[in-house]
Amino acid sequence: MKPVLTPDTHQMQNRSIVLIGLMGVGKTTVGRRLAKAMGRPFADADEEIEKSAGQTIQDIFDHFGEKAFRDGERKVISRLLQGPPCVLATGGGAYMEAKTRAEISTHGTAIWLRAGLDELVRRTALRNTRPLLQKGDPKEILDKLMCERHPIYAQADLVVDSDHGPHANTVDAILRALAGT
Ligand code: S3P
Numbered sequence: 001m002k003p004v005l006t007p008d009t010h011q012m013q014n015r016s017i018v019l020i021g022l023m024g025v026g027k028t029t030v031g032r033r034l035a036k037a038m039g040r041p042f043a044d045a046d047e048e049i050e051k052s053a054g055q056t057i058q059d060i061f062d063h064f065g066e067k068a069f070r071d072g073e074r075k076v077i078s079r080l081l082q083g084p085p086c087v088l089a090t091g092g093g094a095y096m097e098a099k100t101r102a103e104i105s106t107h108g109t110a111i112w113l114r115a116g117l118d119e120l121v122r123r124t125a126l127r128n129t130r131p132l133l134q135k136g137d138p139k140e141i142l143d144k145l146m147c148e149r150h151p152i153y154a155q156a157d158l159v160v161d162s163d164h165g166p167h168a169n170t171v172d173a174i175l176r177a178l179a180g181t
Contacts, residue, residue: 014085015085016081016085016086017034017038017040017087017088017108017111017174018104018108018111019088019113020090020092020113020156021092022092022153023142024120024124025113025114026115026123027090027092030171031087031088033168033171037171038175041087045080045094046091049073056129058131062131066131070097074100077100081106081107082107092145095110095149095152096148109157109178110156111157111174112158114153114159114160114163115163117139117143120142121138121139121142124142125138132145158174158177
């Protein structure tokens, strides 16, 4: 049977899918799987920043500070959004920058991946590569970031919870949410 394409679906096909949300929600893992399911290229903004800077994110924060990282992040995301439609996983702070947010809303469909605090604490403890979580108690830091960021993340086009079951469930939930747009 031929798929039904509404005008919105047509419009969406030319736009990148941009995953936003806090550290540990699964943007990269879910993004890779989603890209595969949609037959699109996948890009990870953090990886691209590291590639273009030739340094890890931790090194960029240590040597140049967060502001320089945010500038680089904005440029990299802007470049990726000019390319062919892809699935793009962004770092947790990217959508907080007004210019980056505007670029995402012009060129992409923003999907907020959301998870509860305890799940984020559990998942972020698996890697110690996130400079913002090295500055104190990760649970307190994530709790504070939740309060600051969730109201902004709520501007995304769609919100999908990512703390129920395996990542494959989240991919299915995103595909269903996209089909409903
Ligand atoms: C950050 C999240 C990180 C990375 C950097 C800053 C943030 O990405 O961009 O450490 O401000 O929340 P992930 O969300 O992919 O961990």
